[in-house]
Structure formats: C-alpha cells, structure tokens
Amino acid sequence: MGEYSVQELTSILAMQGFAGISLFSVLLLMALGLAIIFGQMGVINMAHGEFMAMGAYTTYLLSVMTQTYFPEFMNYYFLLAIVASFLVAGLFGYLTEFVLIRHLYKRPLDTLLATWGLSLIMQQSFRSIFGAREVSPTLPDWLMGSWMPTDTIFIPINGMFVLALTAVVTIGVYILMFRSTWGLNVRATTQNRVMSGAVGINTKQVDRLTFALGCGIAGIAGAAFTTIASTGPTSGSLYIVDTFMVVVFGGAASLFGTIASAFTIAQAQSILEFFISGSMAKVFTLLALVIILMMRPEGLFSIKVRK
Amino acid sequence: MNFVYERFLGGKSGALAIGILALLILVILPLALDLFRLNLVGKYLTYAFAAVSLVLLWGYGGILSLGQGIFFGLGGYAMAMFLKLEASDPESTSIQTTPGIPDFMDWNQLYELPWFWVPFESFTFTLIAILVVPAVFAFIIGYSMFKRRVGGVYFAIITQVIAVILTVLIVGQQGYTGGINGITDLRTLNGWDIRTDEAKYLLYFLNAILLLGVIMLGKFILTSKFGQLLLAMKDKEDRVRFSGYDVSNFKIFIFCISAVIAAIGGAMFTLQVGFMSPSFVGIVPSIEMVIFAAVGGRMSLIGVVYGTLLVNYGKTAFSETFPELWLFLMGGLFIAVVMFFPNGLAGIWNKYAPKVPFLRPLLAGSKKAESKTEPAKIESEPTTEGAK
Numbered sequence: 180m181g182e183y184s185v186q187e188l189t190s191i192l193a194m195q196g197f198a199g200i201s202l203f204s205v206l207l208l209m210a211l212g213l214a215i216i217f218g219q220m221g222v223i224n225m226a227h228g229e230f231m232a233m234g235a236y237t238t239y240l241l242s243v244m245t246q247t248y249f250p251e252f253m254n255y256y257f258l259l260a261i262v263a264s265f266l267v268a269g270l271f272g273y274l275t276e277f278v279l280i281r282h283l284y285k286r287p288l289d290t291l292l293a294t295w296g297l298s299l300i301m302q303q304s305f306r307s308i309f310g311a312r313e314v315s316p317t318l319p320d321w322l323m324g325s326w327m328p329t330d331t332i333f334i335p336i337n338g339m340f341v342l343a344l345t346a347v348v349t350i351g352v353y354i355l356m357f358r359s360t361w362g363l364n365v366r367a368t369t370q371n372r373v374m375s376g377a378v379g380i381n382t383k384q385v386d387r388l389t390f391a392l393g394c395g396i397a398g399i400a401g402a403a404f405t406t407i408a409s410t411g412p413t414s415g416s417l418y419i420v421d422t423f424m425v426v427v428f429g430g431a432a433s434l435f436g437t438i439a440s441a442f443t444i445a446q447a448q449s450i451l452e453f454f455i456s457g458s459m460a461k462v463f464t465l466l467a468l469v470i471i472l473m474m475r476p477e478g479l480f481s482i483k484v485r486k
Numbered sequence: 487m488n489f490v491y492e493r494f495l496g497g498k499s500g501a502l503a504i505g506i507l508a509l510l511i512l513v514i515l516p517l518a519l520d521l522f523r524l525n526l527v528g529k530y531l532t533y534a535f536a537a538v539s540l541v542l543l544w545g546y547g548g549i550l551s552l553g554q555g556i557f558f559g560l561g562g563y564a565m566a567m568f569l570k571l572e573a574s575d576p577e578s579t580s581i582q583t584t585p586g587i588p589d590f591m592d593w594n595q596l597y598e599l600p601w602f603w604v605p606f607e608s609f610t611f612t613l614i615a616i617l618v619v620p621a622v623f624a625f626i627i628g629y630s631m632f633k634r635r636v637g638g639v640y641f642a643i644i645t646q647v648i649a650v651i652l653t654v655l656i657v658g659q660q661g662y663t664g665g666i667n668g669i670t671d672l673r674t675l676n677g678w679d680i681r682t683d684e685a686k687y688l689l690y691f692l693n694a695i696l697l698l699g700v701i702m703l704g705k706f707i708l709t710s711k712f713g714q715l716l717l718a719m720k721d722k723e724d725r726v727r728f729s730g731y732d733v734s735n736f737k738i739f740i741f742c743i744s745a746v747i748a749a750i751g752g753a754m755f756t757l758q759v760g761f762m763s764p765s766f767v768g769i770v771p772s773i774e775m776v777i778f779a780a781v782g783g784r785m786s787l788i789g790v791v792y793g794t795l796l797v798n799y800g801k802t803a804f805s806e807t808f809p810e811l812w813l814f815l816m817g818g819l820f821i822a823v824v825m826f827f828p829n830g831l832a833g834i835w836n837k838y839a840p841k842v843p844f845l846r847p848l849l850a851g852s853k854k855a856e857s858k859t860e861p862a863k864i865e866s867e868p869t870t871e872g873a874k
Binding site for chain 2: 221223279282283286287288289291292293295296297298299300302303306307420423424427456458459461462465466468469472473476
C-alpha cells in the first residue's frame with residue numbers, strides 16, 4: 180500500500196465506505212422485507228429478489244410513461260414511482276400469499292421450493308415483457324451529480340438519497356411493527372398462532388398483510404436499486420443469497436440485528452473489494468459469515484425465547 | 487440369499503421395481519436410442535445419483551440440502567483434474583510457455599503445477615479423493631451444524647451459501663480451476679480414449695450399473711435399524727433424542743453418505759460428458775437436483791430416477807423447441823409438485839397402480855413392505871426448529 184499517501188487512503192476509505200453504504204441501503208431494504216416474511220412468518224421466500232425486480236421495473240415503466248406523456252413532471256415522478264413500486268409488489272405479494280403460500284405454512288422447506296418455482300416464472304415473465312437486456316429509468320436531474328466535501332472525495336447524490344429513503348422506511352417499519360396495534364397482532368401471531376386466534380386476532384388476515392408488506396418493501400428496494408444499477412430479469416436473484424445471509428446473520432426476528440448485519444456485510448464486502456478482487460471479497464465475506472453462524476447459529480442479536 | 491433379497495432389493499415389490507428399472511436403462515434404452523441420445527440419458531443418470539442422495543437425506547432424513555451441487559462438483563472436479571493432467575503431457579502441450587501443465591494455467595501465467603493438483607496425477611489417489619474429499623467436507627459442515635442443532639431452513643440456507651462460495655471461488659481463481667469455462671478438453675483415462683463410441687457405450691453401462699448399486703445400497707440403509715431411526719428422527723426428533731440416541735451423529739452420517747453418492751455421480755458426469763464446469767456446482771443445479779427428487783418422489787429411491795429422466799427430457803425437448811416456455815414450465819412444475827403431489831411420481835404410482843386390475847397380482851403381498859417403508863408423509867416441523 181506504499182504508493183498511496185495518507186490523504187489518498189482516507190479518501191479511498193471514505194469513498195469505498197460510501198459505496199458500501201449504497202450497497203447497505205439496498206441490502207437493508209431487501210432484508211427488511213425478508214426479515215418480516217422469514218423472521219415473523221417463517222416463510223422462506225426465494226422469489227423475494229424478483230419482487231425487488233418488480234419494483235425496479237415499475238419504476239422503469241413509470242419513467243418511460245412520464246417521459247412520453249408528461250415530460251414536465253420528470254423531476255417528481257421518482258417519488259411517485261417509490262409509492263407505485265410498493266403498491267405493485269405488495270399487491271402481487273398479497274395474491275401470492277392467497278394462492279400459494281397459505282397452503283404451505285406447515286411445510287417451510289416446501290415454501291422454499293414453491294417460491295423458487297415462482298421466481299423462475301417471474302424471471303421469465305420479466306424477460307418476455309421487458310426483454311433480456313438490462314434497462315434503467317431516466318433519473319431526475321436532482322439525483323445526478325455528486326457532493327464534494329474535499330477535493331479528493333466524491334459522494335454521489337443518488338447514494339445519499341437512497342440512504343435517506345432507507346432510513347425513512349426502516350423507521351416506518353419500526354413504528355408499524357413495534358408501536359402499532361397491527362404490529363402487536365403480527366408479533367402475537369408469530370409467538371402463538373392458536374392463542375392469538377382465540378383472543379380475536381384474524382390470523383389469516385395478519386399473515387396475508389404481513390407477506391404483502393414484506394413484498395412491498397422489496398418493491399421499494401427495487402425503486403432504490405434503479406438509482407445505483409440497471410435492472411435485468413435476473414437482477415433480483417443476484418441479491419437473494421446475500422439478503423438471506425443478512426437476515427440469518429442478524430438474528431431472524433430482530434430489527435436492530437438486521438440493520439447491524441446489513442451494515443457489516445455491505446461494508447466488509449465493499450472495503451475488501453478495493454484491496455482484493457471482487458470475487459475473493461465475496462468469498463471471504465460469505466465464508467466469515469458461515470463460520471460465525473456455525474459458532475453462533477442464532478445470529479448476532481436474537482430474542483431469547485423459551486421453547 | 488434371502489438376506490440380500492430382503493435387504494438390498496426390498497422384498498418382492500422392491501425387486502420387481504429395480505428389475506424394471508434395470509431392464510429400462512440396461513436393455514431398452516441402449517437398444518432404442520442412438521449413441522448421441524444415449525449419452526444424454528447417461529448424463530441425466532449422473533444427476534440421478536444426486537437425486538438418490540437427496541431421497542436418503544431429505545426424504546428420509548428430513549434434512550434439505552441445497553448444496554448437493556457442491557458434492558457433485560467435488561467428485562466431478564476430482565475426476566476432471568486427473569483427466570486434465572493426463573491430457574496435458576509435455577508432448578501435446580509443447581507450444582505452451584510451460585509444457586506439461588494444463589492449458590488454462592499457462593494462459594493465466596502459472597509456471598508450475600499448484601500443490602493441490604500434484605496428487606491427482608495418480609489414478610488411485612483420484613478414485614480415493616472422489617469418495618473421501620466430499621465425505622470429509624460433508625463431515626466438517628455436518629459436524630459444525632448438527633452438533634449445534636442447526637437444522638431445517640437454516641441448514642438449507644447455509645448449504646446454499648457454501649455452494650455460492652464454491653462457485654465464486656472456482657470462477658474467480660481461473661488459473662487454478664479453469665474459471666467459468668471449467669476443465670475442458672479431456673481425452674484419455676489411463677491411456678484409454680473416452681471419446682470413442684465404444685468408450686461411450688461402456689461408460690454408459692458402468693454408470694447405469696453403479697446407479698443400480700447405489701439404489702440397492704440405499705435400500706439396505708433404509709431397511710436397517712439406522713433407516714428406521716432416520717425416519718423416526720424426521721418425525722419426532724426430540725423423542726429419538728430422549729430415547730438416548732445421539733441424533734446429530736446420525737445426521738452427520740447420512741449427510742456424508744449422501745455427499746459421497748452425489749460425488750460418484752459427478753465423477754461419472756465428467757467421464758461421460760468430457761468436461762466439468764462451475765455451472766454444475768452452484769445454486770441453480772443444486773435446486774434442480776432437489777426438484778428431480780421432488781418430482782420423482784422424495785421417499786422413493788427408484789421414483790427419483792424416473793423423475794430425473796422425465797424432468798431432464800422435458801428440459802431438453804422444450805429448450806430445443808420453445809426455449810421461452812421452459813422456465814414457465816419448470817416453475818409451474820415446482821409449484822404443482824409441492825402443492826398437489828408432495829410424493830411425486832412415486833406417490834401417484836402408489837395411489838393409482840393398485841387400482842389397475844392387471845397390476846394387482848404383481849403388487850399383492852408387497853402392501854406390507856410398502857406401507858412400512860414409504861408412508862405418505864411430508865415433513866411438518868415447526869418453523870422455529872432451526873435456531874434453538
């Protein structure tokens with residue numbers, strides 16, 4: 180590392196660190212949805228990445244439509260796209276739960292296979308509708324460019340926007356899950372389904388909405404994803420393993436654990452990536468996670484439950 | 487003799503089913519298909535090893551591994567390394583900067599054979615490695631997870647991650663592994679050219695016989711006391727533990743066995759197809775192996791062979807004519823099998839075959855054995871089993 184001066188090295192660390200924060204944002208948004216679905220309901224949703232891609236394609240579609248019909252609104256469409264991505268992915272998640280998932284609650288390993296099947300179908304649908312090539316929406320001007328705190332550090336604005344979006348969504352999820360009656364119902368259903376039903380919670384409705392919410396957040400992750408990379412039919416599946424690792428590593432039912440683990444994984448990967456090749460960075464990160472999980476299978480932060 | 491009949495073949499119905507399968511893959515298919523198609527069937531039958539390993543591990547043990555591709559790949563790569571070293575003798579690689587090392591190493595500026603390649607110059611070592619390396623690897627994974635009572639979905643996710651790690655490693659370390667293209671251009675096995683028609687026929691039969699042998703081994707394991715315990719563990723793990731058995735040791739053992747079976751399949755794959763690449767190691771092939779087992783019937787050692795043949799035939803036929811439809815069909819198949827036919831083809835057979843009049847006399851007397859070894863059950867473990 181002799182060829183770098185101290186100042187350059189600090190800049191590199193800051194920029195790689197920020198690149199890690201963009202990755203962290205997308206991973207966290209993905210993982211929040213998955214943590215709700217997997218952590219609360221115990222459903223392994225292998226199609227989660229495809230729900231993210233669905234959000235990304237919704238954003239793309241809206242961008243194309245705005246450009247064609249209402250070019251004067253180009254600056255604002257992105258905010259609408261975030262909401263639309265949430266609704267589209269959430270609605271589709273609601274349907275998926277109704278048609279597929281609710282029959283499989285007692286067979287978690289089978290939900291894994293069924294949702295993998297669903298993910299294949301969704302990938303091929305994306306390919307048939309949008310083509311095999313990757314697409315990107317036209318981003319509004321205010322998302323372009325970068326912010327330069329010093330001469331050598333460039334921080335991209337879209338990264339900061341995604342970070343802010345992630346913060347808003349995370350706080351929203353926290354309030355919804357831990358400070359609202361609905362969240363109380365969800366947590367009660369997770370802990371004891373029969374008892375929750377007995378005290379009058381409509382557990383089936385809770386399941387359906389929880390799954391829809393998880394998918395909807397994946398949709399938001401998709402909208403955020405379009406600002407940092409282009410979307411292809413298999414974009415979602417690239418993130419699914421990492422996302423599962425975030426959730427498992429963080430401790431399945433812990434919101435704070437999910438945040439901490441998304442941050443650790445994203446930072447480890449992007450800082451390592453600068454010093455060794457990208458593939459080896461991935462190998463070392465995942466290997467470290469596997470080893471930690473073997474020593475501590477319950478994850479970083481876990482709620483102690485007597486079973 | 488009676489012992490062999492009861493334990494390795496599984497009584498009358500079992501012997502009949504193995505007989506029919508043997509007739510199909512040893513006589514009917516070789517007579518009916520040309521060499522190109524037969525070679526394809528041979529390739530599918532190597533996947534059937536992985537499917538059979540999943541019957542033992544997942545169907546009876548209740549442990550879903552999404553990393554059977556790891557072991558298939560380890561076996562395949564071990565064989566490919568030996569064949570590649572034989573194909574890269576100094577004479578035929580004399581145009582390289584360093585003659586005598588595999589071509590991809592030369593392209594990646596390696597000037598000597600890496601240490602872990604050296605033992606693969608010996609055929610005996612390679613054969614042992616095909617069996618031992620996957621077993622040791624499975625032991626390490628299994629020991630560290632089952633001893634801590636990690637199971638269920640956590641095990642599935644972690645095996646999947648290990649499959650990803652291995653794939654990324656193979657693709658990234660091009661100079662040592664051949665990268666994304668894998669190890670190609672394999673020619674001879676101890677001087678015997680594996681690319682001739684005669685060799686292809688011979689390898690097909692060797693593969694088919696090995697598969698039948700593995701199925702019989704599986705039958706033997708499942709009819710033993712260990713097999714009974716395995717089933718008991720799957721249904722009520724805690725009760726088996728409270729009865730004084732060390733559940734984790736049984737799990738580790740069956741995981742190692744299944745790893746070795748998958749590895750044999752991988753080695754036969756390399757021999758018959760003539761190359762090995764990371765596309766047979768990662769998540770997608772691993773999950774495909776699970777679907778072969780699910781379609782054939784996760785509780786049936788013989789059913790999964792038909793399942794593997796059927797799915798792969800469908801894949802080949804569809805991707806030739808309607809490549810776009812294939813993924814829809816495959817996805818639909820996953821969902822349909824899980825939702826409507828959890829016991830796959832074998833389940834459909836067991837349900838409807840006794841109703842067909844002329845099959846009844848053949849199946850009579852086997853009812854008892856069948857209901858003992860193949861109960862129509864699907865796992866229903868609580869979701870929180872994993873991280874206690």
